[in-house]
Each structure stands twice: as structure tokens, then as C-alpha cells.
Amino acid sequence: MTRPERRPGILLPGIALLAVVLASLAAEAAPAGPVSVDIGVVVASNQGTSVDPALSALRVKLQSMFSYSSYKMLDRAKRNLAVGETGDFALPGGRSMKVTPVAAPPNKVRLAVQIMEGERNLLTTTLGMSRGGMVLVGGPPYRSGVMILLISAE
Amino acid sequence: MDCGKVCMMLQDEIDGRLPPSESAEILLHLESCPSCAAEAAGYRRVGEMLRLWAESGAGEKAARLDAMWTRVSAGIDEQRQRDEPASWWRKWIWVPAGAVLAVLVLLFYPSDVSRAPFHPTSFDVAVEDLESDAATVALVDKGEDLPRVIWIIENDKT
Numbered sequence: 675m676t677r678p679e680r681r682p683g684i685l686l687p688g689i690a691l692l693a694v695v696l697a698s699l700a701a702e703a704a705p706a707g708p709v710s711v712d713i714g715v716v717v718a719s720n721q722g723t724s725v726d727p728a729l730s731a732l733r734v735k736l737q738s739m740f741s742y743s744s745y746k747m748l749d750r751a752k753r754n755l756a757v758g759e760t761g762d763f764a765l766p767g768g769r770s771m772k773v774t775p776v777a778a779p780p781n782k783v784r785l786a787v788q789i790m791e792g793e794r795n796l797l798t799t800t801l802g803m804s805r806g807g808m809v810l811v812g813g814p815p816y817r818s819g820v821m822i823l824l825i826s827a828e
Numbered sequence: 829m830d831c832g833k834v835c836m837m838l839q840d841e842i843d844g845r846l847p848p849s850e851s852a853e854i855l856l857h858l859e860s861c862p863s864c865a866a867e868a869a870g871y872r873r874v875g876e877m878l879r880l881w882a883e884s885g886a887g888e889k890a891a892r893l894d895a896m897w898t899r900v901s902a903g904i905d906e907q908r909q910r911d912e913p914a915s916w917w918r919k920w921i922w923v924p925a926g927a928v929l930a931v932l933v934l935l936f937y938p939s940d941v942s943r944a945p946f947h948p949t950s951f952d953v954a955v956e957d958l959e960s961d962a963a964t965v966a967l968v969d970k971g972e973d974l975p976r977v978i979w980i981i982e983n984d985k986t
Contacts, residue, residue, distance in 0.1 A: 712946070714946060727945065728944065728945050728946065729945070729946065730945050731945050731946055731947050731948075732946055732948075732975075735973075735974050735975060738974065739968075739970060739974055739975070739977065784956075789980075791962065791982075794961060794962035795959075795960060795961040795962060796960055796962055796963050796980055796982070797958070797959070797960050797963070797965055797978065797980055798957070798958075798959040798960065799955060799956070799957055799958050799959070799965075799978065800955075800956040800957050801953055801954070801955060801956070802953065802954035802955075802956060803950065803952065803953045803954070804949070804950040804952055805949075806948060806949035806950055807948060807949065807950040807951065807952060807953055808946065808948035808950070808951060808953075808975055809951075809953040809955075809975060809976050809977075809978065810975045810976070810977040810978070811977070811978045811980070812977060812978070812979055812980070813963075813965075813979045813980035813981055813982070814980055814982060815982070824946060826946065826948055
């Protein structure tokens with residue numbers, strides 16, 4: 675009686691492949707955690723030359739992108755929102771913003787954003803970003819400058 | 829050594845401030861000079877009287893000095909006893925003070941507003957759609973190192 679010939683090198687790679695497949699399936703099936711949405715309301719103007727200390731890490735970038743000399747943070751709000759949950763943020767000048775996290779791949783965040791001015795829809799967009807990422811929304815005039823929103827999420 | 833020089837050095841000799849050789853010369857002169865010897869005797873009498881007067885003054889004041897020192901010593905001890913609880917109190921007062929301050933900060937610091945600096949880790953943002961009913965919107969992309977900007981232009985104002 676002859677002993678069946680073993681085929682070395684098949685078992686371990688097979689187990690590893692199975693583990694990878696199961697891990698990826700588990701990651702896909704895992705419910706998305708809450709998204710921490712951080713909104714900063716900045717007024718940029720040419721009155722003065724000060725930059726708010728909260729914007730110190732962005733000072734150079736702001737000054738290279740815009741031609742304003744002063745950046746002052748008027749307000750900041752941070753909300754933890756579940757996927758599908760809408761957070762309302764009051765903005766200066768009678769404006770408001772709704773932010774709703776929507777389904778996203780792991781380590782990514784997708785935000786449905788709507789900015790209103792009274793009944794007027796100023797902006798409706800969907801943003802996809804890495805956790806910890808940031809996007810700027812600006813332009814609406816405010817006092818002697820413009821309003822710039824810093825939208826970040828993680 | 830003549831009398832004039834002996835008179836000039838006489839007080840130093842009496843006080844013992846001269847080297848032995850000069851002192852011996854002066855003593856030799858005094859043995860042979862009655863006027864200088866009388867002068868030296870006068871110096872010694874005056875010195876002796878001053879010493880006795882100083883000793884008697886110190887003796888009279890010694891009791892008062894002792895009494896004063898006793899009072900000062902008692903005052904120092906009393907002050908030290910008063911200071912000991914105060915220093916302990918000062919040493920540990922910062923603990924409850926710090927705790928109260930921390931509680932006040934936690935109570936009154938707005939929970940949803942932070943002045944902490946922004947530290948974005950990425951500016952890689954995908955803008956999936958962009959709509960506006962009341963303004964012109966533009967997507968500004970100046971590279972991966974800079975944030976992407978959605979710029980809203982209302983009535984051509986900006």
C-alpha cells in the first residue's frame with residue numbers, strides 16, 4: 675500500500691487567501707461608525723493682517739490660495755453624525771448648512787452638503803474624502819469680506 | 829632711640845603691636861629716661877581705666893541683654909509655631925484650587941465649539957456633484973498640497 679503523495683505549499687497559501695477574503699467581507703459588512711464633522715466659519719477680508727490662531731496650520735495655504743490679508747474664525751461646530759443623520763449648522767448672514775454622512779468605503783467619508791440662504795439653495799454637493807480630510811467652501815459675502823467654510827470629517 | 833621717637837611708638841608698645849626688637853629698644857630707653865617712663869606709666873593708667881570702665885558697663889548691661897535675648901528667642905519660637913500650619917496650608921492649597929478650576933473649565937467650556945487648530949491630514953477630496961439654484965459655483969483645484977475650494981459666486985459679487 676503506497677502512501678498518498680502530499681502536495682506541499684498548497685495548504686498555507688489557501689488558508690491565507692481565505693483569511694484575506696473573510697477579512698475583506700467583514701470589513702465591507704461592518705456598519706459604518708459615526709462621522710465627526712468639524713465646521714469652521716472663517717471671514718476673510720482685507721481689513722487687518724491677522725490670522726486666527728486656530729488657522730495657524732493653514733495660514734500659508736490660505737495666503738497662497740486667496741488674496742485676503744485677514745482670516746478670522748467666527749464660529750466652529752463639531753458634531754458626531756451617524757450615516758444618514760443630518761446635522762444642521764447655523765451660518766452667519768442668515769445662511770444655514772445641512773451635512774449628512776452617506777455610505778462610504780472603509781476609511782473614507784462621504785458627506786452630502788447643502789447650503790441655504792433663506793429659501794435659496796446656494797449649494798448642493800456630495801463630497802468624498804479620506805477621514806481627516808478637508809475641503810473649503812467659500813464665496814458668500816459677509817460684512818466687508820467673504821465667508822469661507824472649512825469642512826473636515828473623520 | 830631718642831625721646832621723641834619713643835613717645836610716638838609708646839602706645840604701640842603698650843598695646844603689644846611692635847616687633848620684639850623695637851619693643852626691647854623702647855623698654856631699654858624707658859629704664860634710662862624718667863620722663864618717658866612717666867609718660868608710659870600715664871598711658872598704662874589711662875588704658876587700665878578704660879578697660880575697667882568698659883567691663884563695668886558690660887556687666888551692668890549683661891542682665892538686660894540676657895532678658896532681651898530671652899524675649900527675642902521666645903518671639904522667634906512663637907512665630908515659627910504660627911508659620912508651620914500656614915506653610916502647610918500654602919503647600920497644598922493648589923490641589924483643591926486646581927480641581928475647582930478644572931471643574932469650572934469643564935462646566936463652562938462650550939462642548940461643540942473648539943478653538944483648537946485645524947490639522948487636516950489630507951486635501952484629497954472628490955466632489956461628486958455640484959449644484960446651485962441661486963449662484964454660480966466653481967471648483968478650484970490648485971494641487972494635492974492645497975485644499976480644494978468650492979467657490980460660490982452670488983450675483984457676480986465675488
